[in-house]
Amino acid sequence: MRPDAALHALLRAPRGAVARLCGARHWLARSTPMRVTMILVAIFVVASGASFASAYFVIRSTLDSAFASEIEQQVTLYQQLGTQAALEQRLASDIRTSDPELTLLQYQPDRGMTLANVAPIAPFHGTRVLSERALKGRRGDLADSYLARSLRVGAGQLIIAKSRAQVIEMGEIMLGVVLLGLLPSLAVAAVSGGFLARVSGRKIARIQTVLEQLTSGQMRARVPHAHPARDDLSQIGAAVNTMASAQEALIDSMRQVTADIAHDLKTPIQRVAVLLDRLERQSDLSAPQQALVGQAQDQTAQIVKTFQALLQLAQIEGGAVRERLTRTDLRQVTVDVVEFLEAEAEALGDRLSLDIAGAGPFEVAGDRHLLAQVLANLIENSMRHTPRGALISVTLRRIAGATAGQVELLVCDDGPGIPAGERDKVLRRLYRMEKSRTTEGNGLGLSLVAAICALHGAKLTLEAAPNGQGSAKGRGLQVRILFAALPK
Numbered sequence: 001m002r003p004d005a006a007l008h009a010l011l012r013a014p015r016g017a018v019a020r021l022c023g024a025r026h027w028l029a030r031s032t033p034m035r036v037t038m039i040l041v042a043i044f045v046v047a048s049g050a051s052f053a054s055a056y057f058v059i060r061s062t063l064d065s066a067f068a069s070e071i072e073q074q075v076t077l078y079q080q081l082g083t084q085a086a087l088e089q090r091l092a093s094d095i096r097t098s099d100p101e102l103t104l105l106q107y108q109p110d111r112g113m114t115l116a117n118v119a120p121i122a123p124f125h126g127t128r129v130l131s132e133r134a135l136k137g138r139r140g141d142l143a144d145s146y147l148a149r150s151l152r153v154g155a156g157q158l159i160i161a162k163s164r165a166q167v168i169e170m171g172e173i174m175l176g177v178v179l180l181g182l183l184p185s186l187a188v189a190a191v192s193g194g195f196l197a198r199v200s201g202r203k204i205a206r207i208q209t210v211l212e213q214l215t216s217g218q219m220r221a222r223v224p225h226a227h228p229a230r231d232d233l234s235q236i237g238a239a240v241n242t243m244a245s246a247q248e249a250l251i252d253s254m255r256q257v258t259a260d261i262a263h264d265l266k267t268p269i270q271r272v273a274v275l276l277d278r279l280e281r282q283s284d285l286s287a288p289q290q291a292l293v294g295q296a297q298d299q300t301a302q303i304v305k306t307f308q309a310l311l312q313l314a315q316i317e318g319g320a321v322r323e324r325l326t327r328t329d330l331r332q333v334t335v336d337v338v339e340f341l342e343a344e345a346e347a348l349g350d351r352l353s354l355d356i357a358g359a360g361p362f363e364v365a366g367d368r369h370l371l372a373q374v375l376a377n378l379i380e381n382s383m384r385h386t387p388r389g390a391l392i393s394v395t396l397r398r399i400a401g402a403t404a405g406q407v408e409l410l411v412c413d414d415g416p417g418i419p420a421g422e423r424d425k426v427l428r429r430l431y432r433m434e435k436s437r438t439t440e441g442n443g444l445g446l447s448l449v450a451a452i453c454a455l456h457g458a459k460l461t462l463e464a465a466p467n468g469q470g471s472a473k474g475r476g477l478q479v480r481i482l483f484a485a486l487p488k
Contacts, residue, residue, distance in 0.1 A: 034201065037193035044189060048182050056174050060167050067147040067162040068127065074160055078153050084109070087154045091115050101143050102163045104135075109156035118142070121159055124150050130161055144168050203233040207240055219248040261310075273300045309444040316370075316451045324367045325456070327486055330407055331362040334396050337375045345379075349388040352379065357397035362407050364483040370452045377445045378411040378479050386415030386476075398485060407483040412465050414476040423462040449479075458483045 081087045091107045095117045098105055106116035114120060118135060130146045145168055148161035206223055213221035222244060223237035279285070280293045338354045345352040356362075364371075375394070382392045395410040418426060425431050427450040453460040458481050465476030 034194065034197040037190075037197040041186065041190050041193060045186060048186075049178075052174055052178055052182075056171060059170055063164070063167050063170070064147055067164065068149070071147070071149050071160050071162055075149070075151065075153065075158070078158065081154075084154050088112075088115065091158075101165075104130075104146060104148070104159070104161035106159040107153075107156050109154075111155070121148075121161075123157065124148075126150065129164070200233060203237065207233070207237050210237075210240060210244070214244055214247070219244065219251055269300060269303050273297065273304065276300060306444065309448060313444065313448060313451055316448070316455050321367060321370070322455065325365050326367075327363050328366045328368050328371060329362060330364050330366070330371065330409065330483065331356060331360055331396060333368055333371050334375060334394060334409070337372050337379070338394055341376065341379050341383075345383060345392065348383055350383055350386070351389075351391045353391070353393045355393065355395045357395065360398060361485075361488060362396060362398060363486045364407055364456070364458075365486060366456045366483070370455070374449050374452050374481070375409070375411070377449050381445050382411065382413040382415065382477070386413050390415055399482075405485045407485045409481040409483070410478060412476060412478040414465065417464060417475050417477045418462060420464075426462070427460075453481055456483065 078087060078090065081090055088107070088109065091105065092115055095105050095115055098117055100117050104116075104118050104121070106114065106118065106121050108114045108123075121130070121135065127147070127149045130148045132142050132144050135142055143163035143165045145164040146161035147164055148159060150157060150159045152158070210221045210223045222241045225234070225237075276293055276297045280290065280297070285293065334354065334356070338352060342352050379392060379394070382390065386392070390413055392411070392413045395408075395412070397408050397410075399406040399408055426446050428447060431447075450460055461480040461482075463478050463480060465478045
């Protein structure tokens, strides 16, 4: 098939076949076992080629030395003839009996006609290799190559050339050995190496998948069939399993301690809140005392909220709510949350806008209550940490992809924003920036958002607001969440 026809056939091929071809090329480029196999095959090719080439040059040099020795003996014989007449008579006899395919003879005396068994050869001095093309006007069959020597003998110039047909045949035999012996061996080695690389690649892919699951919080993920007594990849898989078991036990212990503390302190704090309510209802308290009781009630309510958030975090990170994930319309969740918080934003003097790009669908696998909590936390966080009159924009749009695509949720404000060095830290539980310690909150809002996003397999990114998004200076914070969209 011609290259242009192959290209047209590829363009007419189904998208699935093209995608598989691109995926195979991608795998070949990124697979370490396959790259190692290709490197070893390349080393084998280079080493074998070097061996064959060395053997060829050694044999060729030996044969050329033997031809040169034969020429030297023949030249010595001619030089030992006493007279010019005897030399020309012997040369004429040898020219008549010699086969041009084996030996070329040409003698150009200073006076007289040229004696030769081939068309005249261009004059030269010394020893050289003559090809068949260099012998113009040849007579009879000639070899492909000759080792020729030109020197002064008697009163004329003598050229003797010996056929190098054995060298040419030896080269063709060596090439046949390479084609019939090396190439099949190379093909077997490449196929076997590719198969072994594929097996190793699958093991590495399983280990990589488990590591990604562990990173996303699925602490029960393990590498299957990992046994320390097998090969090195199995030993690595067994080590990953051991590490995952230790991390799972440690995290479970930390979660249990957090949940136990929250449970143990939540009840006494609630009792304190009840006692404060009773104290507030007493009529004999002075105004300052009433104010102190009100402040204590606010602080107690804040502590109760913190414990509730910690308990919810423990439940989410423990995967207790994973079974509640169902097909959910993110569009309807977004509209409900924005409409619910719109009145609160107006009361604070802020502007809350919603932009839904396209008709959707915007269905994802999620929990409606938790998704609403994510959006509410982000909007309330913007209202809490931006000056009055801020613009808070919520954008929902669908991003097309190779399969079902993605659903992108953006929450952007024009407040002071978060420095780049603090954006990862604010996702930690109970972490608060220095400028936020005087505002209401417990440092768990964004931690809950991050935990819920991880539970839904969504990618959470904190970044600077784009220029022109509510601020001439490009300040502010933009929170980007990417969900995997469900197919229609």
